[in-house]
Amino acid sequence: MRSWALVSTRTALAGATGNAVVMGVAEVSTPLGWVLLPGLLGVSARPRVAALVSAWAAVLLAASVVVPVVPGHRADPWALGASVASLAAVPLLAWVRRRRKQRAIARVPAPRDVAVFALPAGTGRAALAVCRSPGEVAAAVPVRRDGLRVLLGVAHGATLARPEHTRALESAFRREALRRGRSLPEIAATLDDLVRGIAPGGYLAATLVAVSPDGRVTLLRHGGPDVAVLAGTEVRPAALPDAGPLGLAERAGSAAGTPADARRLAVTPALDDARSRRLAEEALRSPRAVDAVVALTGRPGGGRRTGPALVLDLPPA
Structure with a gap:
């Protein structure tokens, strides 16, 4: 009947990329800074787009750790685990949101x-x-x-x-x-x-x-x-x-x-x-x-x- 997404694929990917650039330049290393905006964008998109945004955010996060041109995400296991778990939950939350709308x-x-x-x-x-x-x-x-x-x-x-x-x-x-x-x-x-x-x-x-x-x-x-x-x-x-x-x-x-x-x-x-x-x-x-x-x-x-x-x-x- 209609699309449930509040944001498009292009907007979500651009937002996740821009967030990574800002976090790197600002030398923000906390998991919350790297995951919050991509998570919000993913939840507001279709489940498939949410999975794509989460995967792209994870790639950017890994790049900030492996190639630290500027200080990026924390490399300790706790911080990495928290970010990975949060990004993995985003597609599930988007799916739950879509199912609630479909029941309506x-x-x-x-x-x-x-x-x-x-x-x-x-x-x-x-x-x-x-x-x-x-x-x-x-x-x-x-x-x-x-x-x-x-x-x-x-x-x-x-x-x-x-x-x-x-x-x-x-x-x-x-x-x-x-x-x-x-x-x-x-x-x-x-x-x-x-x-x-x-x-x-x-x-x-x-x-x-x-x-x-x-x-x-x-x-x-x-x-x-x-x-x-x-x-x-x-x-x-x-x-x-x-x-x-x-x-x-x-x-x-x-x-x-x-x-x-x-x-x-x-x-x-x-x-x-x-x-x-x-x-x-x-x-x-x-x-x-x-x-x-x-x-x-x-x-x-x-x-x-x-x-x-x-x-x-x-x-x-």
Whole structure:
């Protein structure tokens, strides 16, 4: 679904190398100085990258002992053993971190033509369905303390709808969503610039969703998909301002909070006829969010599924 690494391979290796150079020049010989930064970089990377960083840090450490151009790491057995043990533990800690994240996002059984993921969403839960229909754009990014940010949309225009360009939009959203302090309008502005750069004649009809750790939901609509809420036994459209599709809009959008009485919220492909709206109402009343999101991707008459779709189960206020 997404990359769990906070740092890239290049950044991690460069950081480990720079740390060794600084430690050598500063004549720092304690194991902590030589191991702390490479360890932090390794834990923040993928397990394979963590193993590579640990191995490279060990090579640099050994070089500082064997070829002491400037005073390097201590050569006594205790210091060397402490550093080796610490570096050996880094890939294991990175693997444990990755496993914890993977348990947070789980792919659940679904029909063959749709991929469904269960995710934490603040104090509630979410289900995301991805059908990979033409132009579909979907990305979900868990953030600190079970917060969540999601992009759902459809790219229009032959150039923008190409798979490599929809993947570029998803990657850009993930990067922006992980940046601390970035609001939904700021993320949308970055995506708007990217759309205009890739395909001046195309546009992205998208809805952005943010769930805070305390369960508060914020939405920003740029041309679609539609948003509906289940409040009590009633299913109704959510009254959200539409700032216009990304790549075409001339004004910034404004975010709107979730209605206070909503217990389920859905972002779904356009409800453009009575039959689609009736199917959506039936889907939202499904007991489980994963069943509801699968039903939302279905088309009247059993045609090809259309996505993406998101269902948020909200805790009682």
